[in-house]
Amino acid sequence: MTKLPQIGKPISRLEGRLKVTGSAKYAGEYEAEDLLYGYVVNSTITKGKITVIDTTEAKTLEGVIEIFTHENKPSTAWFDFQYADMDAPPGTVFKPLKDNDIKYNGQPIALVVAATFEMARYAATKIKLAYTEEKFETNLQSNLHKARDTKKGLASMLKPPPPKPTGDFEEAYQNSFVQSSGEFKHGTEHHNPMEMFATTVIYEGKDQLKIYDKTQGTINSQMYVANVFGLKMKNVQVIAPFVGGAFGSGLRPQYQLFMAVMASLKLKRNVRVTLDRAQMYTFGHRPPTVQFTKFGAEKNGKVNAIYHKAIGETSQFEDYVEIVVNWANMLYPAENTLLEHQVVPLDVYSPLDMRAPGGSTGMHAIEITMDDLAYKLNIDPLELRLINYSEKDKSSDKEYSSKELRNCYLEGAKKFGWSNRNPEPRSMKRGNKLVGYGMATGIWDANRLLARVQAIMTSDGKVAIKSAVTDIGTGTQTIMTQIAADELGLRLEDITFLYADSKMPFAPIQGGSFTTATVGPAVKAACKALNEKLFRKAKHLKNAVLSEMKFEDVIFSEGFIIVKNNPETKISIAEIFAANGGKEIKTTNTSMPNPLRYGKKARAVHSAVFVEVEVDEELGIIEVKRAVTAVAAGKIINPKTAESQILGGMIWGISKTLHEETITDHNFGKYMNPNLAEYHIPVHADIQDLNVIFVEENDTFVNDLGVKGVGEIGVVGMPPAIANAIFHATGKRINDLPIHFDKLL
Amino acid sequence: MEPKETHAITLNVNDTNYQIQILPWVSLLDVLREELHLTGTKKGCDHGQCGACTVLVDGKRILSCLTLAVMKDGSAITTIEGVADGENLHPIQKAFIEHDAFQCGYCTPGQICSAIGMLKEGKAQTREEVQELMSGNLCRCGANRGIINAIMEVKEGGCHE
Amino acid sequence: MNNFSYTKVSNVQEAISELDGDIRNKIVAGGTNINDLLKYFITKADKLVDINPVSENNSIIRLDNGGIRLGALHTNADTAYDPIIEERYPLLSRAILAGASAQIRNMATNGGNLMQRTRCYYFYDINTPCNKRDPGSGCSAIQGYNRIHAILGQSENCIAVFPSDMCVALAALSATVNIMGPNGERNLAFAEFHRLPGDTPNIDNNLKHGEVITSIDLPRQGFEKNYSYLKLRDRSSYSFALVSVATGFEIENGSIKEARIALGGVAHKPWRNTEAEDFLKDKEPTRENFTAAATILLEGAKGYQQNAFKIELAKRAIIRNCFMALNPESQRPGAKPSL
Structure with missing residues (x-):
């Protein structure tokens, strides 16, 4: 019987068998x-x-x-x-x-x-x-005086420069009831797939x-x-x-x-x-970055002044830019803002987008500053976020297409047990270990670009869907098949998603968490167009049962076109093909956001992250014991692969906060740990209890599917949530990543 | 003068005997991938730092990148291609699919061979011990939870030969 | 790798004759370190002598003096999980299991473990000066990035550390290394096996070219009741120690009858100072006494720009591990801290 719908079901990866048997072939493995x-x-x-x-x-x-x-x-x-x-x-x-x-x-x-x-x-x-x-010069810290504004180019479309200053930051900050400021640093990181x-x-x-x-x-x-x-x-x-x-490489x-x-x-x-x-x-990395924040808030907790400046490294030949400082005012509607982003060209290769580029950098500074404000105001950190909650992106003065962040906060806090937190730093203990609870917000763009998709139905009623898009482990093949199955009213087994071949219809690079929102609607559009073709052919069949019908009057299910109001009346796809001489029926369609409408709303995916750390203070050891990430990312096509994306992001967050770092010897101008023994990514023993919640979010604006994207959002809130938990546990504010032993001793 | 003596060796890989002539500095990993075209065994670092090249030699999990093929003359080697029983996947393979214990899939063969070796060793009892004894296999996608869940399910189900 | 020839030998005498006292002829056993070094062109060989078929060195046997002999070719994993070792030398078992990964322990041999070379970044980068790799070229670490480097026993020529975990336990247990060479058999007390860098950091240990480690003897005393191995590092497993400590106590009527403390990750060899151990003798196991012992052990410690924290970290680790040794049941896998 009918298995609809496939969207929303935790389908195991369709290529799973190939991957667990070693039959999946990667670029360097073709004979x-x-x-x-x-x-x-x-x-x-x-x-x-x-x-x-x-x-x-x-x-x-x-x-x-x-x-x-x-x-x-x-x-x-x-x-x-x-x-x-x-x-x-x-x-x-x-x-x-x-x-x-x-x-x-x-x-x-x-x-x-x-x-x-x-x-x-x-x-x-x-x-x-x-x-x-x-x-040569490779040291960002000793060359900060060379910081300059960045050149603009095509890439600025997806990576807009910081918004212009609003209000009067200096005055508002000076007159704030409380102020918090900080300097934040992280070093070079490499993708290391x-x-x-x-x-x-x-x-x-x-x-x-x-x-x-x-x-x-x-x-x-x-x-x-x-x-x-x-x-x-x-x-x-x-x-x-x-x-x-x-991961961007x-x-x-x-x-x-x-x-x-x-x-x-x-x-x-x-x-x-x-x-x-x-x-x-020797190519591409997350650039070392220095950030400065100054936030001011009123007595009631309202943030009224935001200053955020980032200085990142770039090469001598390209101006690599990422969005670091734009986020705070998207979340917190302060009237007075001053946001700046500059680069220092050094004798290195150009930096390159690395999972949650800019967002994971900027949110680290923003959310630690917010945490600090919360302590200074004597307001619970979660409460402070709710006090500053906005349905609007203040920085662009646009409504969000959807924003269920409030429910992320509430559902995440409940699942985590945030209410068990004693607000006093150093107040919670387990054995000889200090326990800390920390939280942070995550945000990432929900973008959509242009894509083309071809759908081909053959006389056996099976459909091939074609797109040049890759599947870098995100589950793209599986979820595109799910989307096609629902639109065509077919079973997953009847769909073959053919992909990752430049001869197939255009898809942009797979990154920025925009693949599902870009290719998904194109798959849906092509499948709809295929249905329309089938319907037109059905109308011209001799028996003409559908001749008076409109496309809206029928549904497609299990190889039949069925009249909605009268399910007994139906035409089989086989009949259509018979009349068509068995020839395949195909269509290629382009799908893109409506340029007149798309820019009218702000679009973002949000998360609330809650972390428990245990700190062995005597030895400086930090363990992330538990973490809950509640995500609002529109429609989740496949909860299984989407959860894996978020978990992966959370583990990246743990890694960024506690482990990984490319070490540069500036005497030689080179990286000294270019290997997996000394570039530490987490091992199984580092990963403890991680949980993901997908918060219901309906968005009819972003695209036909209501999907946003989950590739980066898992990362962004983790570093500040962990750092905030460490502060809660120890009373020590550590703003430089990664946080190793020495920083806690 | 560059020495270039080749050695005639026999490797039994997944129950098939291969007689090959090789130079002594060729790693077992490169023989598997380039000579025998068994590319399921992965090269993630080539220096014993990631576990992607894990295979079972005479039943024990080892790193094929740090092994010279010439040293394993006469050994029985199981790679990921030999883990399933024909069409029937090994319980660990099934559990990996069910628990979404991979994303890109590149570390997966090594994780699976390592898990099979670990269960056979029988030293890990608790989840924490499993995590510790699987820590020689890195996963950059962050599928760690799924991997350990999959292994724990098979371990607790006791159906792992 | 450079192009080398390869030969298999079936007994120690053959191995010695194939080595022929030439530094360019190298032994391969587990291969976990030598093959890595060859691939990076750090070590160059004319000939690899594969000693894996030498069955005489591949076992664990009881000695008449109540001790145990570990075959040099016995693997690290088989040694750590050997019932005799688990029962009588659990400190050794713990230390071995704290090192590397399960796969590497399945390959690596006991003899090879002693022969590991440093993980110093500069030693591993053939394009930077390093006195250990290229004598006379200079030490890049002293003015460079030295977070993982030595705080004890360094010289102005080298501040590299010896990376083994197993050897830290062997040092604490006062093992003996049995060696066969062209001139017959000899043995070295464990403390005499590895060297400090001095003027010749290129020489890691006192094994001469052409000699072969045949076995390692453990004395009867295994500290099986009160022992602990603690390893501190930048992730929970599969990484080298920033600081590690092997501790064994014999406790009688609430006071310490005998103590052993050895440090790893802090020097060019496992670091032991019998003065610290003598200090603890006949004393109560208290924080005060442990702290005093730690202070003695770390006498003369010297830090550099990034590794000075190791001095304080080592002190705290020594104290903690003393407490963990009092309660060995609390120990966690991977030699993570407990209590």
């Missing part, structure tokens, strides 16, 4: 005839020029086919803009092997191509290099390439390759059905793609380039 292996050589200096790059000895080694350097690099596109990808910040994109100029430590400077991986790696050590070194970046290029004859790439955007990689190497778009196919984690084509394509085109061979773990630290 190819006489495959060559490329190994990248990286600069060991931070800034300067290569004076000698001698590959003579390396080339004599058996099995070495070719070594590419700036001296023999085949020619590629001339203009800078041809290198720009969908996520390129304002500036000049880095071009591998362009010349002998070294811009950062670890810059790729050569590619060794050999018959085996081991030989390529070994030959790389036989390249003789000499440099002239120049003075478990799969290392890899590209396998299949040379299919005359400049025609099939490319298996690790990417969050098949069309983004396709465009990049076509533009840079002067190929026709149709001759470049990029495929990425399985992506072993990315795949939003831009990385240099292994360039290297593999370059070698393949030149040698007319199949080539694979896989980066090693240390090389995973």
Whole structure:
């Protein structure tokens, strides 16, 4: 019988079997005839020029086919803009092997191509290099005086600059009943997906390439390759059905793609380039950032003055920007605001969006400042958020399309047992450990972009849905299938979601928590259009039972078009196909937000986070014992995969707060822990009791499905909630991340 | 002069004997992935820091990236491809799907092989001990709760060979 | 990896003859450290001598003097879970289980554990100066990022720490290392096995080129009633110690008859100071006495820009672990703090 609806059901991932049996193939795992292996050589200096790059000895080694350097690099596109990808910040994109100029430590400077991986790696050590070194700067802290405003570019559309000042911050702050200010720092962080970046290029004859790439955007990689190497778009196919984690690192084509394509085109061979773990630290990272806050509140708790300034690192060639300071006034409707964001260009690679970019940085400062205000006002931190609750985004003066944050606070607090909290710091204990409860708010944009989707029904009544979108572990394949099943009135088994192939209809890069809200409505639109086609054909059938009907008068279910008011009257899809000569019926549709309407409301996903920590004060050890995240993110298509997204985000939050950090030695201008032994992400033993609540939220504005997106929201509230819990436990305000032993001793 | 003596070895992988000629510096992981095309065993770091390359050698979980293939001449190796009984998934595999114990899936084969090895070792009793003894397998997506839940369910169900 | 030749040997004599006293010929057993170092081009080898088939060193046997002999080729996991070790040397078992991961412990051998090299960032980065890797090139850590580095026994040439957990327990237990070489057998007290960096930080220990560790002897006293291993690190498991402590007490009528305390993660070798242990002798197990012992143990400690906190952390860890040793049942997996 009918299984509708699939939306809202906790369906297990459709690709689950492939993943648990090792059959899921990732970019560096495709077999190819006489495959060559490329190994990248990286600069060991931070800034300067290569004076000698001698590959003579390396080339004599058996099995070495070719070594590419700036001296023999085949020619590629001339203009800078041809290198720009969908996520390129304002500036000049880095071009591998362009010349002998070294811009950062670890810059790729050569590619060794050999018959085996081991030989390529070994030959790389036989390249003789000499440099002239120049003075470099990699230390944000000691270069804060160089902070400047950022350049604007296309990327500013999704990443708007801070809103203009409102009211008179200084005066309001000075006259506030209470004031709280803070300085907040975090260092460099790297995405470190478990799969290392890899590209396998299949040379299919005359400049025609099939490319298996690790990417969050098949069309983004396709465009990049076509533009840079002067190929026709149709001759470049990029495929990425399985992506072993990315978290933003795949939003831009990385240099292994360039290297593999370059070698393949030149040698007319199949080539694979896989980066090693240390090389995973040679492109893109979350930028170290310093923030300053000053919040003022009235006696009743109303925040009336907000100052938030962030200074982030960027490279010398691009102005990487993220949204750090825009959030406070979106949440708390202060009349007097001063919000600033600046960057300091340093001799590093350009930073790159990393899970909850900007939001996880900014909310850390905002929500700790709010917590501090709560103590100064002697108001419960949760109560303070409710006092400052706003149905409107004050910063844009727009109503929210929906905002169930209040229920997040209330349901989260109830589930967590917030009322058991003794407000006094250091008042709660368990054995010799101090116990702390902390909470924080989370917020993230709910965006939607343009996407196209094709739906094809074959005579067996089965439907293929096609989109170039990737599934980086988010569950995209599964939830798109659910959406299609409901719209078409079919079972999940009747739908095949074909994806992650640049030959399929356009989808933007998968990031920013906007994939479901972007591709989902396109799937729905294509399925609806397919139904309409079927309906039109049904109306013209000989028996003509539907001839007088309108599309609105029927439903589609289990292979039948059924009249709503008279379920006995129906036409089978099989009949339609019979009349159609068995030919497949297909439609391709574009879906995008209405540009006149979409900007009229503020759109965001919200969360309330509650954390319990246990602190062993004598030894400085902090354990996150429990955490509850209550999320309002519109319609949840699949509670199982969505919960996993939130849990993953929470664990990222724990990691960011207590563990991970890329260590830079500024004497050398390089990262010193480019590996998973010394770059600490949490292990199983670090993760204790985590809970997720999805709060009911109906939103008819954001898109037809009412979905917002859950990829980043799990992260943003965790760092301040943990830091606030540590304060509650110990009475110590620690504003720098990560919080290690030494900071508590 | 570069030495390049190859060694003839036999590896029994998932009940199939493979006779191969290899150079001594080739890791077991690279032999599995590049020579035998068993790419289910993953390379996450190549340096013993992540657990993605975990396989069972003579029943024990080990890291194939830090093992030279030549050292395992004559050994019986089980990789993720050999964990299921034909079409029937291993209970751990089923539990992983049910508990959504993965997102991107890249650490999954290592997690599963490690879990099977751990249950066989029989040293972990409590959830905390399971977490500790599974800590050699990193997961960047943050599927930790699902992974441990899946393992605990199988462990408590006692249906894990 | 550089291109090396490979040979398997079936007994210790063959191993010694294959090694031929040449530093470029290296033993491989579990492979967990040597293969890692080879892949990073930190260690280079002309020949790997695979000693895994040497069955004579792969067991745990009881000695006539009441002690135990741990075969050098016995794995860390098999050693930690051996019923004799669990019963009589639980401190050793705990320390082993606090190290690395289950997979690595299944591979790593007891002999290999002693031969681990430091995890110093600069040692691991072949493009930075490091006296341990490249004698005479300088120490980058002293002026660099040194949060994980030594507070005791350093020299101006090297502030690296020895990363083992197992060896901290072996130091506390006063084990003996049995060695076979071209000139026959010899043994070294555990305290004599590893070295301080001095002017030759490239030399980690007193095993000579061409020698092979055959076994490690534990004396009869295992402190099985009062013991604890505590490991402090930046995550709960699968990471190296910032500070670790192995503590064993023999307690009679409420006072300490014998005490052992060894520290890990703080020096170029497991750190022990018998003065601190002698101080505790015949004293009551009180915070005051533990604090005094900790102070003695940390005498002369010196911190650098990022690791000075280790001095205070080590002191507190010593005190806490003394209390944990009084109540070994409270211990948690992974040598996390309890009580």
